[in-house]
Structures are given as structure tokens and as C-alpha cells.
Amino acid sequence: MNIEDLLGYARRTGMFWPSAEIYGGSAGLYDYGHIGAMLKRRFENIWLSYFVERNQNYFLIDGTTLLPEKPLVASGHAERFNDVLIACKKCKTYFRADVLLSDLGIQLNEGATPQEVDAAVTKNSLKCPKCGGSLGEAKSFNMMIDVALGPDRSDHGYLRPETAQSAYLNFYREYNLLRQKLPLGLAIIGRAYRNEISPRQGLYRLRELIQAELQIFFDDQAFQPDLSSFTGTTINVVPYETGKLESKTPDDLVAKGYPAFYVYHMAIIDKFYRKILGVPESKFRFLEKGGEDKAFYNKIHMDIEVNVESWGGFKEVGGLHYRGDYDLTSHSKGSNKSMIAKSEGREFMPHVLELSFGVDRNMWAQLDLFFTHSDGRQVLAIKPYVAPYSAAVLPLQNDASINGKAKELFLQLSRKFRIFYDSSGSIGKRYARMDEIGTPYCITVDYDTVDGKSQNFGTVTVRKRDSKEQDRIKLPELESYLQASLNVEFD
Ligand SMILES: [Zn+2]
Structure with a gap:
């Protein structure tokens, strides 16, 4: 199936279609209809039962989608949540630099700077793919959506760029309410907003998206989930070091140096996709990010990928991120509040493991994988x-x-x-x-x-x-x- 076929199917069956469709729609915004809204709810519920509700110290919370400026300055988003933008001088079309370059067959790191983009444009004599005009200078572009608050619109806020921040902002209160036990899991299912330069590929790049994220706060010297129940299973992974697809047991991965708690969560995510959702083994894998492609605060960063035909191959539908103590340290500094935890006479800043899933992307992936035509029948x-x-x-x-x-x-x-x-x-x-x-x-x-x-x-x-x-x-x-x-x- 290609993107147009899938969009046609989604429209025809009541799954989803562009928001404000009767006015011609708007890029990167989709509404869910009477069937799609239920499919989304089902995915969210099963995600919640599987990842959150089976653990006695993991909980669902909720947070506002509108945030004041200070926490997003402290988290680094105001400064660093950027994409590189490049515009055609002639037709004025804006392009996201990494997407434009990759469409033209040139791969740059996710963290490439405007200077690196300019250099690649000059070196390869790249022109606007729409009109053939020459391309302007690349610029950094912050993807958060600004909001002016209050009657004189003088308070600066943002629509949250990820649900994770709401969990970090509520960590210390929940930790104390919940008897100071670690690991503590705080999950949020909700909306996030990104001013994507070029929304496209159906539900892949959206300006308003739904995330299901679990933040696990833990003592890095004492987090040892039991891996033994996964003995004998194998996980598809493309390690950064080799760049090649490998099928590894949890023990292999621990022996390679990945922490056992990280491997444990790879195994439960793998089981969620392959066993619970029924994704064929050959269509599921982890892709490790490293070097410039890895977010600077992540100690280990793997994308969760599903092979989606309409998106042209393996695409990111989630991520497993070991974020160290970056988030709580940043918010502790930004707010001047202590977030130190205590255990067995030690005092420490809890570390965070993030399990992040794009709900819209997972919906699309399921439709792509499981919608079949055969013998004149169309079956999801x-x-x-x-x-x-x-x-x-x-x-x-x-x-x-x-x-x-x-x-x-x-x-x-x-x-x-x-x-x-x-x-x-x-x-x-x-x-x-x-x-x-x-x-x-x-x-x-x-x-x-x-x-x-x-x-x-x-x-x-x-x-x-x-x-x-x-x-x-x-x-x-x-x-x-x-x-x-x-x-x-x-x-
Ligand atoms: Zn142009």
C-alpha cells in the first residue's frame, strides 16, 4: 500500500482525515473519526495495561499541554529543540534540510548544523527540487509553538513539545506522595506539538501528535529487573557500532555492555510488538543512535522501528532512551528545588529511562501491516x-x-x-x-x-x-x- 491508498482507506472507513477538511485541511493536522478514535483508544489502553498497570509503583498522570517558558528553558528546548530550515530563493518554499538532502540522496547527521548543510548544498550544487531555483542560507529553526498568554498577551508560553516534561515537573511531588520508592514510573498519554517545517507522509510528521510515554525514575546503582524470563528470546537490533542488523539474546546484549535494565526494557518492548500486536519478527527492530544522531543528553538511545511499506521501509514509531540524570538535574537547577532521593544512606539524583511511543505513528503502522486484500475481500x-x-x-x-x-x-x-x-x-x-x-x-x-x-x-x-x-x-x-x-x- 502507498500513502494515498492508506489515506483513502482511512477516510472511507471512518479512521482519520485532515483536520478542517471542509476548508481544505491544514498540513500535519488530522482528526480521528468514529472508527479511528476507538482504534486509538484501544492502542492506548493496551499500552497502559501492558507497560504501566502491571507494575505496583508505576502510575498514569496527566499534565497541561500548555507550559510556561521557564521549564522549557531549563530543559534545553528553548535553545536546542531545532531543525535546520532551508528556503528556495525563487519560489520561497521552505524545506527541512535533512529531509531535502536525503530526498536528493545525501545523508547528513540529525544534529547537522546550518554550516554543514550549506557546505553540502554548495559541494553538490543542489537546487530547489520544486522549481530548480537556488537555495538560500540554512538556518536553525525552533520547532516549539509559542503562545502569548494573559489579557495583554505578555506572558510567554509554549505548547509542550513532548509529554515527558510534565512527568519530570511532577516527579518530586509524586515521589514524596508515593512513599519515596524507586523505581517510580510516571506515564502520560497526551498531545504534543511541533511546528514541523514540512509535515508529510500521513501521520508520520504531524504538528499536533499524541504520545504515550513512560518515564521510569530509578537509582542507577540498584535498578535490576529480572531478565531471566526472557532467556532464549532474541531481539533484532542494529547496534551503532556495527550498523548491521543482528539477532541477539538478552544475555548477548548484556555481554556487549548494555546495562541489564536497558536490555530488559528492550525485551518487554519487543514482546509488546511481536506478541501482543502481532508484528512479524522481520518487520520489527531497534536502531541504536550514536555520535551526532544521538540526543546529547541520552546515554543510550535506540529508536523502535517497524517496517511500514507505505513509508518506504523501517521507520521510527517509538524510542527507548536512557537519559541519565539530565532531566531532573536541569529542572532542579532551573527551579532551585532539590530533587535528591535517598536510599540506604546514599543521596543521589534519580536517573531516567524513557519509553516513548508515537500513538498516531503506531496506528498508521498497524493499518499498513494488517490491512489485507485477497480473494476480493478487504480485511483489517x-x-x-x-x-x-x-x-x-x-x-x-x-x-x-x-x-x-x-x-x-x-x-x-x-x-x-x-x-x-x-x-x-x-x-x-x-x-x-x-x-x-x-x-x-x-x-x-x-x-x-x-x-x-x-x-x-x-x-x-x-x-x-x-x-x-x-x-x-x-x-x-x-x-x-x-x-x-x-x-x-x-x-
Ligand atoms: Zn523553488
């Missing part, structure tokens, strides 16, 4: 527990007693499951609509269901999405039938 073959709707209730004919029973069943099942109700069109078309959005079960109410003389009285037909097989199920057994197949096994 995602795991049943991440499907936007668990089941559909479909009255077979427009008949009062059938409709009555179907509505009753819809209300009953809706207490436990997310159910779609559809009474329009032929049954074949309704099945096809449900296949397209990944609904794992279609429950059909027919004359037999309501006819006291039929031997199938009190039963419904349940059709399975992937096999198209149909089972006749007794109404009292329906809930447990659905429950059994919609459960997710984390271990």
Missing part, C-alpha cells in the same frame, strides 16, 4: 483485542421482533464489549464493512433467534472475521464465547 486482520469494535450486532431482516431482539442484545453486550450496530444494507455488505475495520465477530439475529417453534430458538449466528466460519451460539453462552477470544495474555 489485527489482533481481536485491539480492533476498534469487538463485535457487531446485525439484525438479518427488517422485522419488528428481530430488531427488538437485536437492540436488546446490543444493550446487553455493550455493558462488557464495544459493539457496533448495523441494520443497513445486505448482510454480505455489512460483513464486508466489519471486515474492513477489523471487527472480529459479527453476530446475526434472524427468524430462528426469535421463533419459539424453531429448533434454533434462542441462538444467534456468530461469524468469525478471519475464517468466515459461522457458529450457532446459545444466547446465554454468547458473553463467555466472546470473552474467551478477546482476552489478551500478557505472559
